[in-house]
Amino acid sequence: AVTQAEGPAVAVPPPPQIDPVKAAADAEAEALKLAQLEFLKKMNVVRRWCVKISTHEDFEFVVFVLIFANIVTLAMYNPLKSDSSRYNFVLDRIQLGFNAFFTLELILRAVASGGPKAYLSNAWNIFDLLMVLAGYTEFLPASWFGNNTQSVKALRALRALRPLRTITRFDSLRAIVVCFLEALPLLSSAVLLLLIFIFLFGVAGIQLFQDAAHQTCCNNVDGSYPDPALTENSDEWGCGHRHCPSNYTCTTFSDVVLTDGIGFNNIAAAMVSVIQILTYAAWSYMMYRFTDTYGIYAIIYSVLCIIIGCYFVVNLFIAVLKIKFAKAQTLFHSKLAKMSKKKRKNILGRGLDMGMVRPEDGDEMAPLKQFIFDQRWLVRQLVEDNRFNQAFLGITILNTFFLALSYDGMSNALAETLTISNYIFTGLFTMEMILKLFALGFFEYVADSFNIFDGVVVVLSIVEIILDVLKVSSKGFAGIRVLRAFRVLRLFKVFKYIKSLRKITEVLLASAASFLAIASLILLFMIVFAIIGLHVYGGTQQSDEYPNFSTFLLSVTTMFQVLTLENYDNVQFQLADDTNFGALIFILAWVVFGYYVLLVLFMAIILEAFESKYDKGTIQDAYLA
Template sequence: MDSLSEPRDENLEQDDLEEEIEEEEEKPKIGMRPTRMANIKSKVKPIPPASSFFIFSETNKFRVFCHHICTHSKWCNFILGCIVASSVTLACEDPVVSKSYRNLVLKYMEYFFTTVFTIELLLKLVSYGFILHKGSFCRSLFNILDALVVTFALMSFAIDNEKMGVVKILRVLRVLRPLRAINRAKGLKRVLQCVIVAIKTIYNIMLVTFLLEFMFAVIGVQLFKGTFYACTDPTKLTEVECQGEFIDIDSDDRASIEPRKWKNNEFNFDDVSKGMLTLFTVATFEGWPNLLIKGIDSVSEDHGPIQMARPFVAVFFITYIIVIAFFMVNIFVGFVIVTFQKEGEQEYKNCELDKNQRKCIEFALKARAQRRYIPKDKMQHKIWWIVTSQPFEYFIFILILLNTITLAMKYDDSPKEYQFVLDVLNMVFTGAFALEFILKLFAFRIKNYFGDPWNTIDFIIVVGSIVDITIGKILPDQNIISISFFRLFRVMRLVKLLSRGEGIRTLLWTFIKSFQALPYVFLLIVMLFFVYAVVGMQLMGKIATDNEDSTINHNNNFQTFPAALMVLFRSATGESWQDIMMSCSDKPTVKCDKNSDDADKLCGSSLIAMSFFISFYIICSFLAS
């Protein structure tokens, strides 16, 4: 027995040693060379060592089969493709006519995608279990998001009644579907985790900012409660006087008889909630001069404005802008940057070196010796010496500057002789740059010439300029797109300035590198715009666009996905976003489109509009910072 047991022990020890070696290979190696956590290959999540739904054991064949399918790369790519395609269908819906042919086709596609996502959900539930044990499906927030998206879709199909408020809410919640892609993109997931950590870190600043906002709103109520009312007839200063009709003269000096109306300003300080909304618009630097004038001209409660009645109240608005818009916002942005830097350092937690040492090593590893081509042929060497000399570089630089000046000398309705001189100068400069190309090509040969990206750009500009001149001579009076396109190559000669001077090239290199470091942040912002555009279409797509007094018009609405994106981009830049928000509120003039199912009904909602635009502006500003 002893003789038999000894080999078994040796085999067990050998197996244990092999397992330890495999574990060591799986762990990230700690060494002098820094390794990003993102570069460490992630393993397929194994089946948890517990039963699934108390039915399927860890070694159950059906469970192993389900795990193999849901972790297979082709299945994962198929699911990612379905997520992208289903997100596109959300953007293609017609929010005005709910029963249109387009929506009917998209509904059948919705059935298909929901079926696929339901199968994926069931496979994962069988593979990992529900929630009781470690590593189960619902122990991950992203998996819970997937389950909610599928559940909401199934519920919307089960309760197929457009007029029910629950169905409208479920249809809006479908916009969570694009967020499922976050769990499949590691870099995007990492950026989102950084954003969440940043929010947790700066909640104290957010709380202080909110308290200051509340304090200023209370002060604003005390100063301006009921003082922003005014009569449409500026000669009447009280509501009692504001009766009857008056003659109104518009900007074109046309007179019309209009009824007098006693109106309140859309943004006012009649209560604390309205005061906080008004102050938030001031913090975004939108419409604050008008509010400042309203405050200065205010007299007392239920009294019309008198010019420069209370100039001292300007201190209130100036103090608020300095404290909130300048001071607190800069602290907020600073904390966000510091938090992102700290989270970025977590990627190097397997490295024993500090930040400066890592940078030095990365620079040393990426450094490459510069190669310089020197021709051996005498004639070629002479040309090479000329085109690489400093006087030649200065000469080309002067030509570029002169060409830039001539490009800036064009203006509308210029004399034909003047245009002829500019065209001749354009041909002279094109010939000079073409000669530079020929000389450099002869000096460096094809391989070495096109090995420099700047030379490739010069070649494209020269070819485009020659084609521009040729087409201009053949078709002198034809204004077609192809000619306009090739004329752009004249302006592209300004790019040649970037290749001259080491300082400009270094600055351009830094600019490009900074963009290369932010692809996932940009992708997260794109996803934010997509989600809010689809939500805007679902909630505010039926608002009529023929109201002359509204900022929701034919060029600014939520009836199509591209138009919704333009509205959001305008709001993100802070261009009159508060006017768009008020045009979507529950005012009597905000009615539904005449082609919609709710024609001539009220389509606005103050709660939805304010929640939508304020949350979008805050999140967009947070990500952009």
């Protein structure tokens, strides 16, 4: 028997002691974890509903309609009434309701995106958030701004930026904005050069003409300005280099005495004056006015500013903006094309030719159909013949000549002759339309946009003749004048018959979507600036003097006037006199952004369209020839 040696006893560890406090904490943590999981499950359901609602096409339509309604209510503001009036108070409450809905929309989209962090990762969503927050600025106490009415109005006018939310709703508008933003880094050098030029000439203007805007001739007796009979404007008489008239003395005033400018008192005023010269706004007036004080130096300064600034620096900026934007637009569209190429099938070359084809000999056809077809074939050969087109080109030019013969006070014989000629020309163009409809058929006829244009002009001409025969114009119907004015549209038929003009028109029509997008963007920003002007500067000028911001229509008209640079300097200086220096910034901001950015982008789109379509078509035509 084998006896096993007894080894040392192995100690068995006692069972672990359960800490009741720790166990309770663990149980609470587990319960919290389960509650969080349950909450996340519920949030997923909520998120699914938010995604379903925020992406539904009906919801998008409602948002768009409310944005448009918001624009309308902003435009209905009456600056001639106090903000506490019942009319403006109701509009303000409606604005608050719109902002509440847009806040709800923002929350829905944020939840659908997965939370604030995911939502704000998109720059367009940040833009929407800022527009919504701008709607709550009216709740900021006026005491924060020192009870300054203009400051409060300017801050609350940020609500006018809400119409810009429409940019996020249309891909065509977003494409233009994205292309412009992508081109901005490439424009930095041109912008820097322009700013340096404005600053340098501003500093030079301060050194040369700092007190020129304060000197004028005054009457020795009563201190008045020269007699307006001596000059168109009483303060045209600068002095220093130029001698004052008899009984007048050259006097220096503390205020600026200029009809159209603010002088070179400081760097801000000097830069505004340089920009005024660069935009050709009354630059000759400033040159001659300062010549009265400092002689030929003012002429040299102004001429150099025009030559270097306008003809070189500004045009360089415009050229760079056009080129860089066109390049960015081309790259953007090429990216879109590559993205969509994977999702679309190439169907080029698979279309059916729906044109009229001459049947081969031996093909059987009913006698009546054969007769009609033969007649259509003959008429088609006629209307497609080059001599037919040349004949109607001559008729169109002759019609234009007869339209130009009309004048106020013409004899009855000439009026009768022009009336009869109108009947004849209308009959000829009607015959042309009928022949083409018969030869081509309705659907092939309307497939050509030129034919649609011809048809509309012919119908309007026939309606005008009917109303004229019925003597409707003698019954006070002013619309007959409008219909008569449409006769001039016949001249555009020339575009149809001259190949080069037709090609230009086809390029413009092919790029109509891009033109419409940039035109909509210009109109949108014009409305935004008009609403800001209405809310901030409305009622600060006489409502019976133009231009002013008393109504939305007048605000839009004023902004359009400024966009064309027509007398914009008078608008800004008069507005600054009635309010404050901020009016200069407001008007100049629209001049720079509207004229030198948006209109340049419009030109860039035209150039890109002709480079990509017109030149390509011309090369193909030359190759085929």
